[in-house]
Amino acid sequence: MSSPRRVAVVGAGLAAVSTCDALRAQGYDGELVLYSDERGLPYDRPPLSKDVLLGKSGRHDILLRPEQWYEGQRVDLRDGTPVRAIRPRESGIELADGSVVGADRVVLATGGTPRPLPVPGGDDPAVRVLRTWEDAERLRERLLPDARVTVVGAGLIGAETAAVAVALGCRVTLVDPVPVPLAAVVGAGVARALHSRHTAEGIEVITSGVERVERRPAADEVLVHLAGGSKVVAADTVVAGIGIRPATGLAEAAGLRVDNGVVVDAGQHTSHSNVLAVGDVARLDGHRVRHEHWEAAQQSGEAAAGGILGRPLQQAGAPWFWSDRHGSRLEAVGTMADAERTVVRGAPDSGAFTVFGLRGDRLVAAAAIDRARDIKTARRLVDRSVAVDPARLADEGVDLRTLLKR
Numbered sequence: 001m002s003s004p005r006r007v008a009v010v011g012a013g014l015a016a017v018s019t020c021d022a023l024r025a026q027g028y029d030g031e032l033v034l035y036s037d038e039r040g041l042p043y044d045r046p047p048l049s050k051d052v053l054l055g056k057s058g059r060h061d062i063l064l065r066p067e068q069w070y071e072g073q074r075v076d077l078r079d080g081t082p083v084r085a086i087r088p089r090e091s092g093i094e095l096a097d098g099s100v101v102g103a104d105r106v107v108l109a110t111g112g113t114p115r116p117l118p119v120p121g122g123d124d125p126a127v128r129v130l131r132t133w134e135d136a137e138r139l140r141e142r143l144l145p146d147a148r149v150t151v152v153g154a155g156l157i158g159a160e161t162a163a164v165a166v167a168l169g170c171r172v173t174l175v176d177p178v179p180v181p182l183a184a185v186v187g188a189g190v191a192r193a194l195h196s197r198h199t200a201e202g203i204e205v206i207t208s209g210v211e212r213v214e215r216r217p218a219a220d221e222v223l224v225h226l227a228g229g230s231k232v233v234a235a236d237t238v239v240a241g242i243g244i245r246p247a248t249g250l251a252e253a254a255g256l257r258v259d260n261g262v263v264v265d266a267g268q269h270t271s272h273s274n275v276l277a278v279g280d281v282a283r284l285d286g287h288r289v290r291h292e293h294w295e296a297a298q299q300s301g302e303a304a305a306g307g308i309l310g311r312p313l314q315q316a317g318a319p320w321f322w323s324d325r326h327g328s329r330l331e332a333v334g335t336m337a338d339a340e341r342t343v344v345r346g347a348p349d350s351g352a353f354t355v356f357g358l359r360g361d362r363l364v365a366a367a368a369i370d371r372a373r374d375i376k377t378a379r380r381l382v383d384r385s386v387a388v389d390p391a392r393l394a395d396e397g398v399d400l401r402t403l404l405k406r
C-alpha cells in the first residue's frame with residue numbers, strides 16, 4: 001500500500017492528536033493537517049471534571065502537547081476551522097467557508113456531544129453540560145459555596161461533577177433513575193460502594209427520573225420536576241451528565257456505515273477505504289459498545305496510523321478506564337457484562353477493594369476502588385486469558401502476579 005501524500009484529521013481531541021503522533025512515529029513523512037472547530041491548542045478532557053472544576057488547573061496545564069510539538073512534528077493545526085463535509089470519492093474535505101481541500105486519507109476524530117435531557121426544558125441553556133474547556137470554565141464560576149447544584153445523571157461525569165461541587169461547598173442534589181448507577185459496567189458491589197459515598201459526603205441522592213425542567217429567570221433559578229410529580233428540586237445550577245451522542249453527522253452525510261458510531265474495522269477503516277474513524281465517534285464492528293474512554297481514544301489513534309500505513313495490526317488489549325471522585329479512584333478493565341460470576345478481594349467496608357468477573361475459569365473483567373496494583377495485574381490476566389483459581393483471587397495473602405505464571 002502506498003503512503004498517502006496528505007492526511008486530513010477532522011477534530012483535534014485526544015484521538016486526533018494520537019493519530020498524528022503515531023503517524024510520525026511510524027515514519028509517515030507526508031502532509032498532516034488537523035482541523036479543529038475549537039479555538040486554541042488541543043487539550044485533555046478528563047481534568048475538566050476534576051482539577052479544572054476544582055480550580056487547580058488552567059488551560060495551559062491540560063494541553064495534550066506543547067505548542068512547539070506541532071511545528072516539530074509538522075502537524076498543521078487549523079484551529080477554529082470546522083469541517084463541513086467530507087468527500088471521500090473526490091479525495092477531499094469541505095470547510096465551513098465552502099473551500100474544498102484535497103486529502104488522500106481522512107480521519108474522523110469528531111468525538112461526541114453531550115446528550116440533552118430528553119424532557120421538556122431539557123435543552124434549555126440553563127441546563128449545563130461538561131464536554132469542553134468553555135463548559136468547564138462557565139460551570140466553575142457557578143460552583144460557589146452554598147450554591148444549590150443539581151446534577152442529573154450519576155454515571156462517570158455526573159458523579160465526578162457532584163463530588164467536585166460538594167468539595168467546593170455547594171449544596172448538591174444528585175438525581176438518577178437507576179438505584180445503583182454503573183452496576184452494569186463495574187459490577188453491583190463496586191457500584192454500590194461508589195454510589196453510597198455520595199450520601200456519606202453530604203450529597204442528597206434521589207432515585208428518580210426527571211419529568212421537565214423549568215427556568216425561572218426572575219429568581220435566577222431552575223426547577224427540576226421529578227418523575228410523577230414526586231418532588232420539585234430548586235437549583236441555582238443544573239448539570240446534565242447523561243452521556244454523549246457520537247458526532248457522526250459528517251460520516252452519515254458521506255454515506256458511510258453508521259450504527260451507534262461510525263463503524264470501523266480493527267485498522268479503524270470505515271466503510272470507505274480512504275476514511276478512518278477514531279476515538280469516541282468510532283465503534284468497532286462486532287462490538288456492541290463504543291468505548292468512550294481516554295485510553296481507547298489514544299489506542300485507536302495508534303491503530304489508525306497503522307491502518308493508514310498498512311502496518312500489521314496490533315492485538316488490542318481489554319478496555320480500561322479510571323474515574324476520580326471524593327478522593328478515591330475507580331479503575332475498571334474488561335467487560336463486566338461478560339462475567340458469569342464475581343469474586344471479591346479485600347474488604348468492601350474499608351472502601352478499597354476489587355471485584356473480579358469470571359467466565360468459566362477465565363478472568364474477563366475487574367473493577368476496583370483505590371487498588372491500582374490489582375487492576376494492573378488483572379489487565380494482564382484478562383489479556384492473556386489465563387485460567388485462574390477463584391479462591392486464590394480472593395485470598396489477600398496471595399500475590400496476584402503469581403497467577404500469571406500458571
Ligand SMILES: Cc1cc2nc3c(=O)[nH]c(=O)nc-3n(C[C@H](O)[C@H](O)[C@H](O)COP(=O)(O)OP(=O)(O)OC[C@H]3O[C@@H](n4cnc5c(N)ncnc54)[C@H](O)[C@@H]3O)c2cc1C
Pocket residue numbers: 010011012013014015016035036037038044045046047048049081082083084109110111112130131132157247250278279280281291292293294295297320321322323324
Ligand atoms: C469531562 C470529561 C471527563 C472525562 N474523564 C475521563 C476519565 O476520568 N477517564 C477516562 O478514561 N476517560 C474520561 N473521559 C473521556 C475521554 O476524555 C474521551 O474518551 C476522549 O477525550 C475522547 O477523545 P476524542 O478525540 O475521541 O473526542 P473529543 O475529545 O471529543 O474531540 C473531538 C473534537 O472534534 C471536534 N469536532 C467535532 N466536529 C468537528 C468538525 N466538523 N470539524 C472540526 N472539528 C470538529 C470537537 O469540537 C472536539 O474538539 C472524560 C471526558 C470528559 C468530557
